[in-house]
Amino acid sequence: MRGERSGVDRRQAIVEQIPHLRRYARALGRDAGTADDLVQDCLERALSRFHLFRAGTNLRGWLFTILHNLHVNQTRRAGRRPDDAALPDGGTGMAGPASEGPDRGLPVRDLGRALAKLPDDQREVVLLIGLEEMSYKEAADTLGVPIGTVMSRLARGRERLRQLMDSGDAPVLRRVK
Amino acid sequence: MTAPRPIDDNTLHAYVDGQIDEDGRREVESWLADHPEEEARVRAYLAQNAGLHALYDGVLDEPLSPGLTALATGTPKTRTAAGTWRRLAAAVLLFALGGAAGWSLHGVGEGGGSSAEPAFVRRAVGAHIVYASEVRHPVEVGADEEDHLVGWLSKRLGSPLKAPNLASLGFSLVGGRLLPDEGTAAAQFMYEDASGRRLTCYVRAASEREDTAFRFVAERGVSAFYWVDAPLAYALIAEMPKDALLPIAHAVYAAWER
Incomplete structure (x- = not known):
C-alpha cells in the first residue's frame, strides 16, 4: 500500500x-521527433532503473545523467554529431519552436x-548551466x-559563442590573452 | 573608488549565473565598472543565457507526444515495435515493485554462489587489494584523461569498453590501468566516493561464451560480484557489504548493457 503510493x-x-528534459534534448541540437525519442528512452530507463536511484539524492541530476549518457551513446554510435543531421539548413532545424521571446535586440x-x-x-555545459540553471556542482x-572541468568547458563554450556571434560565424582571433 | 582585487574568470561566470553571494556580486560590479572590456564580455554572457531561454523555453509548453503522454500517465502504448511494449511493461512492473526484488525480471539472478569462482575473479580481487590501497599511484591513467584511458584499454582488450558513470551512486572515476591476466589483457577501472571508499571494476575477455547471472563471493575481506556478458567478463570489487555493493553492480551492468 505504502509502496504503491510512493x-x-x-x-x-x-x-x-x-518538460525540462525535452527542452534540453531540443537544445542539444535534435529535432522535435528525435528529441522526444531521446526523452522517452530516458524515461523508460529511469522507470526501469528506479530501484537503483538513491532516495534523498538529486532526481533531476539523475535523469539528466541518464539523458546525457543516452545522447552520448547515440551520437557516438551514429558516428556523427547531432547537429549534422539537425541543421541541414544552418539553424532553423534546431531552433525548435523558435519563439523569439521578448525583444531584447538579441539575434537568437x-x-x-x-x-x-x-x-x-x-x-552540454553551457546548456545545463545557462538554460537549465543547474549549479556548477x-x-x-x-x-x-x-567541477573544474565544468568551469573550463563553460568558459571556453561561452567565449566561443561570443566570438561566433560577434563575427557572424567567422572565428575571431582578437583578445587573445 | 576603491581598487578592488582582480576578479578571476570563474567569479565572472558565477556572477553571470547568479551563483555568487551578495558581497561577491557587489565586488564584481564595482570591478566591472573599471574594466569595460570585461564588462562587455559579461554582458555578452548574460545575453547568451537570456537568448537560450528565448530560443528554447517554448518547448516547456509544447504538448507531449503520444509516447511521452503514455509514459507520463503510465499507460504505455506501442511506439515502434512489440519489444518496446514488453520493455515498458517490464519497466512499469519493476517500477511498481521497486527495490532489488525486481532485478530477477531482467533474467539476472544473483546465483547460488555454490560453485567456486572463476580464476579471473581471484586475480581481480588480488588486483583490487593491491591497487585500491595505493595512495600515490592507484591508477596508470587518471580520470582527467578518461577518453584516452577508455580508448587505450579498449584497444588492448580488443573490445569497446566504457567507464560507467556512477555519479548517481556517489562514486566518481579515479582512472584505470592495464593488467596481465593469464597471458591476456585485463582492464581495471577504479572509482572513489566522497569518503575515499574505493571500488574497482575488472574486465577481461570472457573465456566462455555463455552469459551468466550475477554471482557473489566474499574473500580476503572484500566483496565481489562477477558475471559474464559475452564477449566480456566482469568483476566488481569493494570493501563493503554485499547489500551495499549490489546496487552498484546493477548500475555497472546497466551501463554496459548498451
Missing part, C-alpha cells in the same frame, strides 16, 4: 521533469547556430566530471 509519487516526480537565431558549432562537451555530478 510509486505514484516517484512517477509524478519524474513526470515533472519531462544566430545563437542557435553558434551553439550548434560548439563541441558537444562545451554545449550539479552540472559536474550530472556529467560525471570534476
Whole structure:
C-alpha cells in the first residue's frame, strides 16, 4: 500500500521533469521527433532503473545523467554529431519552436547556430548551466566530471559563442590573452 | 573608488549565473565598472543565457507526444515495435515493485554462489587489494584523461569498453590501468566516493561464451560480484557489504548493457 503510493509519487516526480528534459534534448541540437525519442528512452530507463536511484539524492541530476549518457551513446554510435543531421539548413532545424521571446535586440537565431558549432562537451555545459540553471556542482555530478572541468568547458563554450556571434560565424582571433 | 582585487574568470561566470553571494556580486560590479572590456564580455554572457531561454523555453509548453503522454500517465502504448511494449511493461512492473526484488525480471539472478569462482575473479580481487590501497599511484591513467584511458584499454582488450558513470551512486572515476591476466589483457577501472571508499571494476575477455547471472563471493575481506556478458567478463570489487555493493553492480551492468 505504502509502496504503491510512493510509486505514484516517484512517477509524478519524474513526470515533472519531462518538460525540462525535452527542452534540453531540443537544445542539444535534435529535432522535435528525435528529441522526444531521446526523452522517452530516458524515461523508460529511469522507470526501469528506479530501484537503483538513491532516495534523498538529486532526481533531476539523475535523469539528466541518464539523458546525457543516452545522447552520448547515440551520437557516438551514429558516428556523427547531432547537429549534422539537425541543421541541414544552418539553424532553423534546431531552433525548435523558435519563439523569439521578448525583444531584447538579441539575434537568437544566430545563437542557435553558434551553439550548434560548439563541441558537444562545451554545449552540454553551457546548456545545463545557462538554460537549465543547474549549479556548477550539479552540472559536474550530472556529467560525471570534476567541477573544474565544468568551469573550463563553460568558459571556453561561452567565449566561443561570443566570438561566433560577434563575427557572424567567422572565428575571431582578437583578445587573445 | 576603491581598487578592488582582480576578479578571476570563474567569479565572472558565477556572477553571470547568479551563483555568487551578495558581497561577491557587489565586488564584481564595482570591478566591472573599471574594466569595460570585461564588462562587455559579461554582458555578452548574460545575453547568451537570456537568448537560450528565448530560443528554447517554448518547448516547456509544447504538448507531449503520444509516447511521452503514455509514459507520463503510465499507460504505455506501442511506439515502434512489440519489444518496446514488453520493455515498458517490464519497466512499469519493476517500477511498481521497486527495490532489488525486481532485478530477477531482467533474467539476472544473483546465483547460488555454490560453485567456486572463476580464476579471473581471484586475480581481480588480488588486483583490487593491491591497487585500491595505493595512495600515490592507484591508477596508470587518471580520470582527467578518461577518453584516452577508455580508448587505450579498449584497444588492448580488443573490445569497446566504457567507464560507467556512477555519479548517481556517489562514486566518481579515479582512472584505470592495464593488467596481465593469464597471458591476456585485463582492464581495471577504479572509482572513489566522497569518503575515499574505493571500488574497482575488472574486465577481461570472457573465456566462455555463455552469459551468466550475477554471482557473489566474499574473500580476503572484500566483496565481489562477477558475471559474464559475452564477449566480456566482469568483476566488481569493494570493501563493503554485499547489500551495499549490489546496487552498484546493477548500475555497472546497466551501463554496459548498451
